[in-house]
Amino acid sequence: MIEFAQATKVYGKSDRAALDHLTLTVPDGCVFGFLGPNGAGKTTAISLLTGALMPTEGSVRVNGVDVTQEPVEVKRQIGYVPDGMQMYDRLTGNEYLNFIADIFDVSKADRQARAERYLALFDMTKAAGDRINSYSRGMKQKISVIAALIHEPKVWVLDEPMVGLDPRASFELKQLMREKADAGATVFFSTHVLEVAERLCDQVAIIRRGQLITQGTPEELRQRSGDESLEELFLELTDDSAAGEGEVGAK
Amino acid sequence: MKNYLILQRVLLKNDLMGLNPFAQSGEEKASAGKLVMRRIGVIVLLLFAAGSVCFLEYELYQLFREMGMREMALGLAVLVGSVGTLLFGLFQGISSLFEGKDAPLLAVLPVTSRQVYAARVTSFIVSQIGTTVVLVLPAFVLYMLDEAAPVGFAIRAILTILLLPLIPVAIISLLATLLMRVSAFSRHRDTIVMILSFGFAIAYALFVTRLNSSADNQVNTIATMLTKDGLLNKMLGFYPPAQWAVSGLRGDWLQLLLLAAVSLAAPVLVVLLLGGSYLSAALGSGERSTRRHSRQQALSWGGSGQLMSLHVLEWRETLRTPAWLYNGLAGVIMFPLMMGVGFYSGFSAASTREGENLIKMVQSLAQTPEYAGYVIVIIAAIAAMGSMVNPLVATAYSREGQNYPFALSLPVKPLTRVWAKLLVGLEINAVCALMITVVMAVIFGVPALLAACGFLLAQLVGFAISAISLVMDLRHPRLSWANETAAIKTNFNQVISMVLWVILMGLCVVPVVLLWERGGTAVLLSVCGVIALACAVSVVLLWRVGRKASAQN
Structure with a gap:
C-alpha cells in the first residue's frame, strides 16, 4: 500500500509547490x-x-513505512522503472541485472530463474550479453523493466513505462502489471497514454499543477463526468483556461 | 562561413556555461546566507588556486633571475603551456571532438562536415588558450616587469599566448581523428583508443628522453650545459615551436612570424584534410557493435554484497569510459613514468663524473640512519601526488550524471555508497604511490622499510584528501555535463580537492621547516600528527554521512 499524506515538495526558493499537499492512498x-x-x-x-x-511537508508511506524515517527499508520494497533511460549503460544487460540483484540481496537461484523468465518474455535473452549502450531505446526500457522485477517487489513503480516499447513488449508489460497486481502487489505508474490507463487501471488519479484534482476507478470518473471518455475528462480537467471550474468530486 | 560562425558561437556559449563554478547541484536548496558564503568560498578557492600557480612561478622566476637566466622561466612556462597540452590533451581532444551528445543533431542540420569540424577544433583551441593563459601568464608578467620595453613584450606575449595552443591542438585533432577512424567499428573501440593513447604518451616521453640523451652527447659537461643559452636550447630543442616562441618573446619578430605561420597553417590543414569525413566518424563513435550470438558465459549469475557490487560497478564504469580511465590512471602511469624517464635521463647525464657523484651522494644520504625520518617524509610527499592528480574521487557523484536519481532510489545506505566510491580512489592512489615508491627506492637505494613507511604515510594522506573530496561531491554534485571529459574537467570539486591537497601539504611543511634542525624523527612525528588530524576530520565527515542514513538518504 502507498500513502501520500499532505505530501508537499517545494524546490529551493520557488514560490510554487511542485507537489501541493497530495493526499492519496493506493491499496494492495x-x-x-x-x-x-x-x-x-x-x-x-x-x-x-x-x-x-x-x-518539504507531509509524508509518504509504503506498506506502513515512512520514506523519510526509513528510506532504505522503503526502497527495498520498491521496484522502480525510471523515465529517461537512467541506467548504468556501460554494463552489459546481464551485469546490470546482477548488480540490481546484488543490491536487493536476491539469491543466485532466484535471480537466475527470474532473469531467464523475463529476458525470454521480452525477447532479450540474446542481447543480454551486450553492453546496454548498444541497445535501442525500447531494449533499454525492457532491461529496466526486468531489473525492477528481479527482486519481486511488493510495490512496482513505473514512470512512463510504455515509451519506446514495441506493441508485443507493451502487451507483455501490461499483462505483467495485471499479473503482479492480481498477486497482491501494488502497481503505480504514470502515463500519457490514456487508453492504456482506461483499460488497465483499477484506479486513476489526475493531478495538475501539483494538486490532485480527481481520483477513482475509470468507471466512476466516467459516471461523474456524464459518460465522457477518460481522454475527454482529462482534457477538460487539465485545461488551464478552465482552471478551477472543472474539478470533479472525490478529492 | 556564416554557418560556421553561428555554430561556433553556440558551441562556445555552451562550453562557457559548462564552466560556471557556481552551477553545482544544491544551489536551489541553500539559504541566501549559505549561498553568499558558498560563492565567497568558491572565489577564495579560485584565487587560492591562481595564487598557488603565481607563487610557484614567482619563486622559480626569482631563482632563475638570481642565476642570471630569466629566459629559463619563459622557456619553462612555454614548454608547460604547449608540450603539456600535447601530452595530456589527447583524451580531452577525443572527448571534445567525438564524444559530444550533439553529433546526431548536427548531422541533420544544413551545415557541412568541415564546418562542424572547424567549429569543434576552434572550441578546443579556445579551451586550451584558457589553460595556456593560466600556466604562462604569471611568468610572462614577471618577465615583462623587468623589461626595458614592456609594451613591445606585452604585444609579443599576447600573440604567443594565442598561438601556442594551435600546433598541439592540431596534432591532437589529427591523432584523435585518426584514432577514431582506426577503431571506428571495433567492439573493443574503447580499449583500442585507451591503449593507443597511452602508447602515444609513453612513446612521446621516450622520444623526449632519447633527444635529451643525444643532446647530452653533444653537451659534454653539466658545466657547459648550465650556460644560459645552452640549457635553454637543450630544454626547448625537442619542440621547435617552443624555441620559436621564446626567441619571439625575446624580441626576434621573425621567429614569432614563423611561429604564427606554422601555428595558423597547422589547424587549417587538419580541418581541410579531415573535416570532410568528420561527421560520419563522429556519428560512428556513437554506434556500439553487438555480437551476433551472445556468449554463453555472459549468462553466469553471480552474487555479492552491496558494497562489493557497487565497488565493481564503479570500476566497470571507470574502466569502460576512456576519458575517466585516462584521467584516473594518468597519475598512476604518467607520474612514475616521468620519474622513470628522469631517472633514465639522469643516468645518461651520469656519464659525466659530476652526475655520477651527484647520484652517489643522494644515495648515501638516503641510506644514512639519521636521515630516515626525512626520507620517509619526502617519499610520502611525492608518493601522495597520486591523490592530487587523481580526479575520480572528487567527481565520483557528479559522474553519475543522469543516473543519480535512479542511484538514490536503490536501497543502499549512503555510507555504503561512499565507501564503494572511496575504495576505487584509494586503490588507484595505492597503485600510483606504490609505483612511485618503487621508482624512488630504486633510484636512491632507499631501504625497504623506509620506503614502506613512506608508502603507508602517503596512503593516509590519500585517504584524508579522498574522503573529504568525496563527501564534498556528495553534498554538491555537478550532474549536468556535455561529455565524460567535461564531467571531470569542468567540475569545481576537483579544483577544491587539489587545493585541499596543497593546503594539507602546506600544513605539513610548517612543522618540517620549524623542526628541521631537531632531526628526522621530530620532523616525521610532526608530519604524522598533521596527517592524523586530517584523517580525523575525514572520519568525522564519513561518520556524519553514516548518521544521515537513518533519517534521510
Whole structure:
C-alpha cells in the first residue's frame, strides 16, 4: 500500500509547490494510473515515493513505512522503472541485472530463474550479453523493466513505462502489471497514454499543477463526468483556461 | 562561413556555461546566507588556486633571475603551456571532438562536415588558450616587469599566448581523428583508443628522453650545459615551436612570424584534410557493435554484497569510459613514468663524473640512519601526488550524471555508497604511490622499510584528501555535463580537492621547516600528527554521512 499524506515538495526558493499537499492512498492488489499534463508533478511524486527526494511537508508511506524515517527499508520494497533511460549503460544487460540483484540481496537461484523468465518474455535473452549502450531505446526500457522485477517487489513503480516499447513488449508489460497486481502487489505508474490507463487501471488519479484534482476507478470518473471518455475528462480537467471550474468530486 | 560562425558561437556559449563554478547541484536548496558564503568560498578557492600557480612561478622566476637566466622561466612556462597540452590533451581532444551528445543533431542540420569540424577544433583551441593563459601568464608578467620595453613584450606575449595552443591542438585533432577512424567499428573501440593513447604518451616521453640523451652527447659537461643559452636550447630543442616562441618573446619578430605561420597553417590543414569525413566518424563513435550470438558465459549469475557490487560497478564504469580511465590512471602511469624517464635521463647525464657523484651522494644520504625520518617524509610527499592528480574521487557523484536519481532510489545506505566510491580512489592512489615508491627506492637505494613507511604515510594522506573530496561531491554534485571529459574537467570539486591537497601539504611543511634542525624523527612525528588530524576530520565527515542514513538518504 502507498500513502501520500499532505505530501508537499517545494524546490529551493520557488514560490510554487511542485507537489501541493497530495493526499492519496493506493491499496494492495491495485494497478494505479497517475495522470497529468507535462510539469504537473508526476515525476516529483514518484521521486518522493522512491526516496530520491524528501518531502518539504507531509509524508509518504509504503506498506506502513515512512520514506523519510526509513528510506532504505522503503526502497527495498520498491521496484522502480525510471523515465529517461537512467541506467548504468556501460554494463552489459546481464551485469546490470546482477548488480540490481546484488543490491536487493536476491539469491543466485532466484535471480537466475527470474532473469531467464523475463529476458525470454521480452525477447532479450540474446542481447543480454551486450553492453546496454548498444541497445535501442525500447531494449533499454525492457532491461529496466526486468531489473525492477528481479527482486519481486511488493510495490512496482513505473514512470512512463510504455515509451519506446514495441506493441508485443507493451502487451507483455501490461499483462505483467495485471499479473503482479492480481498477486497482491501494488502497481503505480504514470502515463500519457490514456487508453492504456482506461483499460488497465483499477484506479486513476489526475493531478495538475501539483494538486490532485480527481481520483477513482475509470468507471466512476466516467459516471461523474456524464459518460465522457477518460481522454475527454482529462482534457477538460487539465485545461488551464478552465482552471478551477472543472474539478470533479472525490478529492 | 556564416554557418560556421553561428555554430561556433553556440558551441562556445555552451562550453562557457559548462564552466560556471557556481552551477553545482544544491544551489536551489541553500539559504541566501549559505549561498553568499558558498560563492565567497568558491572565489577564495579560485584565487587560492591562481595564487598557488603565481607563487610557484614567482619563486622559480626569482631563482632563475638570481642565476642570471630569466629566459629559463619563459622557456619553462612555454614548454608547460604547449608540450603539456600535447601530452595530456589527447583524451580531452577525443572527448571534445567525438564524444559530444550533439553529433546526431548536427548531422541533420544544413551545415557541412568541415564546418562542424572547424567549429569543434576552434572550441578546443579556445579551451586550451584558457589553460595556456593560466600556466604562462604569471611568468610572462614577471618577465615583462623587468623589461626595458614592456609594451613591445606585452604585444609579443599576447600573440604567443594565442598561438601556442594551435600546433598541439592540431596534432591532437589529427591523432584523435585518426584514432577514431582506426577503431571506428571495433567492439573493443574503447580499449583500442585507451591503449593507443597511452602508447602515444609513453612513446612521446621516450622520444623526449632519447633527444635529451643525444643532446647530452653533444653537451659534454653539466658545466657547459648550465650556460644560459645552452640549457635553454637543450630544454626547448625537442619542440621547435617552443624555441620559436621564446626567441619571439625575446624580441626576434621573425621567429614569432614563423611561429604564427606554422601555428595558423597547422589547424587549417587538419580541418581541410579531415573535416570532410568528420561527421560520419563522429556519428560512428556513437554506434556500439553487438555480437551476433551472445556468449554463453555472459549468462553466469553471480552474487555479492552491496558494497562489493557497487565497488565493481564503479570500476566497470571507470574502466569502460576512456576519458575517466585516462584521467584516473594518468597519475598512476604518467607520474612514475616521468620519474622513470628522469631517472633514465639522469643516468645518461651520469656519464659525466659530476652526475655520477651527484647520484652517489643522494644515495648515501638516503641510506644514512639519521636521515630516515626525512626520507620517509619526502617519499610520502611525492608518493601522495597520486591523490592530487587523481580526479575520480572528487567527481565520483557528479559522474553519475543522469543516473543519480535512479542511484538514490536503490536501497543502499549512503555510507555504503561512499565507501564503494572511496575504495576505487584509494586503490588507484595505492597503485600510483606504490609505483612511485618503487621508482624512488630504486633510484636512491632507499631501504625497504623506509620506503614502506613512506608508502603507508602517503596512503593516509590519500585517504584524508579522498574522503573529504568525496563527501564534498556528495553534498554538491555537478550532474549536468556535455561529455565524460567535461564531467571531470569542468567540475569545481576537483579544483577544491587539489587545493585541499596543497593546503594539507602546506600544513605539513610548517612543522618540517620549524623542526628541521631537531632531526628526522621530530620532523616525521610532526608530519604524522598533521596527517592524523586530517584523517580525523575525514572520519568525522564519513561518520556524519553514516548518521544521515537513518533519517534521510
